[in-house]
Amino acid sequence: MNNLRSTLAIVWRIAIPYFRSEDKVAGRSLLAAVIAIELSLVAIDVLVNQWYNRFYNALQDRNWSTFTWELGVFIVLASVSVALSVYQLYLNQWLQIRWRQWMTRVYLSQWLDRANHYRMQLKGDAADNPDQRIADDVQMFVEKTLSITIGLLSSIVTLASFVVILWGLSEAAPLTIGGQEFAIPGYLVWAALIYAIFGTALTHWIGSPLVNLSFQQQRFEADFRFNLVRVRENSEQIALLRGEHAERGRLMDRFGSVIDNWYNIMSRTKRLTAFTASYSQAAVIFPFILTAPAYFAGKIQLGGMLQTSSAFGSVQKALSFFVSAYRTLADWRAIVARLDGFEMSIESAATLSSEPQTVGVVDHAGDSIELAQLLLKLPNGLPLIAADGFSIKSSERTLLTGPSGAGKSTLFRAIAGVWPFGSGAISVPAHAKLMMLPQRPYFPIGTLQAAIVYPAAPDSFSVEQVKDAVAAVGLPQLADRLDEDAHWNRMLSLGEQQRLGMARALLHGPQYLFLDEATASLDEPSEARLYRVIAERLPQTTVVSIGHRSTLHDFHDRKVELIREGDRFTLRPTTPAAAADAPTGGAE
Numbered sequence: 001m002n003n004l005r006s007t008l009a010i011v012w013r014i015a016i017p018y019f020r021s022e023d024k025v026a027g028r029s030l031l032a033a034v035i036a037i038e039l040s041l042v043a044i045d046v047l048v049n050q051w052y053n054r055f056y057n058a059l060q061d062r063n064w065s066t067f068t069w070e071l072g073v074f075i076v077l078a079s080v081s082v083a084l085s086v087y088q089l090y091l092n093q094w095l096q097i098r099w100r101q102w103m104t105r106v107y108l109s110q111w112l113d114r115a116n117h118y119r120m121q122l123k124g125d126a127a128d129n130p131d132q133r134i135a136d137d138v139q140m141f142v143e144k145t146l147s148i149t150i151g152l153l154s155s156i157v158t159l160a161s162f163v164v165i166l167w168g169l170s171e172a173a174p175l176t177i178g179g180q181e182f183a184i185p186g187y188l189v190w191a192a193l194i195y196a197i198f199g200t201a202l203t204h205w206i207g208s209p210l211v212n213l214s215f216q217q218q219r220f221e222a223d224f225r226f227n228l229v230r231v232r233e234n235s236e237q238i239a240l241l242r243g244e245h246a247e248r249g250r251l252m253d254r255f256g257s258v259i260d261n262w263y264n265i266m267s268r269t270k271r272l273t274a275f276t277a278s279y280s281q282a283a284v285i286f287p288f289i290l291t292a293p294a295y296f297a298g299k300i301q302l303g304g305m306l307q308t309s310s311a312f313g314s315v316q317k318a319l320s321f322f323v324s325a326y327r328t329l330a331d332w333r334a335i336v337a338r339l340d341g342f343e344m345s346i347e348s349a350a351t352l353s354s355e356p357q358t359v360g361v362v363d364h365a366g367d368s369i370e371l372a373q374l375l376l377k378l379p380n381g382l383p384l385i386a387a388d389g390f391s392i393k394s395s396e397r398t399l400l401t402g403p404s405g406a407g408k409s410t411l412f413r414a415i416a417g418v419w420p421f422g423s424g425a426i427s428v429p430a431h432a433k434l435m436m437l438p439q440r441p442y443f444p445i446g447t448l449q450a451a452i453v454y455p456a457a458p459d460s461f462s463v464e465q466v467k468d469a470v471a472a473v474g475l476p477q478l479a480d481r482l483d484e485d486a487h488w489n490r491m492l493s494l495g496e497q498q499r500l501g502m503a504r505a506l507l508h509g510p511q512y513l514f515l516d517e518a519t520a521s522l523d524e525p526s527e528a529r530l531y532r533v534i535a536e537r538l539p540q541t542t543v544v545s546i547g548h549r550s551t552l553h554d555f556h557d558r559k560v561e562l563i564r565e566g567d568r569f570t571l572r573p574t575t576p577a578a579a580a581d582a583p584t585g586g587a588e
């Protein structure tokens, strides 16, 4: 019960913001229309139920004129019901797509807000595969929430209407056992109630493991899909390493979990279907067994008996809502749990950056970057880098070196404001434009122009500007292909990608440019040429490079090294030019 209450609270929290959003007028109107149509359909069911009585009595009495009249009544009722059903589905689908569109927009903006997506990965949170949450789960959540809510509402209204009818019919066809009448008020209602409770309890007992199985199934499927995508993305390396055999093994292992879980679902579903199918078959005959003695004793007519059977069917169906919707409910709870996990994970990633015990990146009025009492840590809490009183002055060119794994890239991540683990402060000039260029720059799939100028809009630079930048970094042959659509990360060599990364920097002209082994794949003369281009075209830009080649020294004013001190690394300027910068040291 507590479980159900907490699921409903989560559903409310996830579902209600749409109906309070800027699209609330459309959302509420569509929902109201769908509900109104559902209620009208229940009213038509009530009319059809009364029609049963008149129609079958006319048949039993061989009354031709009533029979033809009732046929006409049925045609009218059936036509209205068809029209309402068509529009109910249409409006329901319309509501679904608007609701889904809104939720997708909100989730996308929260997930992509201020590096939340990256922090979520760092935390290794429960929200594995955000793509599944945003693409599939939102769609299923909207669809199932609507179908369950409307189904539940319809069941309640049907129940209320038909309980009244069935109560009346209980008087007309009193319970007769062995020729003796028993005056139990509303006995048909009680019979339907007991029948449904028995059905629901047994269904829950047999079907409850399906909730968890369904949750697991979706997880295994997403995991399998994710690994397929990884193979596709790394296909070149896998082919070069002849890793196909290993990949096949790994993928089949993951698929094995999909299959094993599926067998469990199959065997559970088999038991559940055996029960629900027998249960609904028995429901056909059960009301006839109850009313047959009264019919054969001549107390009710055929019409009354059929009306009772139909009303019993409606009450029983409404009461057994959970029986028939069990699989849907199981899937729905799994989806709700996943979306809840996703929301929590976004929230904790968002709060992580603002917790006191995290690295704070703050704006200041000066024009240098200052590290004060900074201690960067690994996600597991172990210290990595300590720095205090260290500054990166405007227009200065710094080369950062240090052993592999010392935390050079992590320091860049912290300055960019995406590495939360640790304490202390990094002051960055207010409104300064920082740009990080990694060893493997990211290019979105699309035109070459859009890929180069990313993250700016494709048309924020003129074709001439882009051509000029591409030529400056030594790729004039690409200047005529700016309109070409491709997966550039896959098509270009790493060296070419690094040159295009530099072209991106030339176009954006940041005040601070952080090059994390951004030219490591180029030969030394090409690397030197690129550094010269940067110096000529971006003379005001402060450059901080991570690199291992000694040839890089010529292009930097000072060298700073990460040196191990105890359990952490500290920043040590190692050239005379920088010696004035009193270093560094621990901060805890």
Ligand SMILES: Nc1ncnc2c1ncn2[C@@H]1O[C@H](COP(=O)(O)OP(=O)(O)OP(=O)(O)O)[C@@H](O)[C@H]1O
Pocket (backbone or CB within 6 Å): 122, 378, 379, 384, 402, 403, 404, 405, 406, 407, 408, 409, 410, 411
């Ligand atoms: N997402 C992460 N989760 C856990 N540990 C991480 C994560 N990212 C980096 N680390 C760890 O932080 C340490 C520093 O990594 P970083 O990439 O900053 O090193 P680096 O000095 O740039 O190394 P290299 O010169 O080899 O590129 C490494 O021990 C690495 O394993």
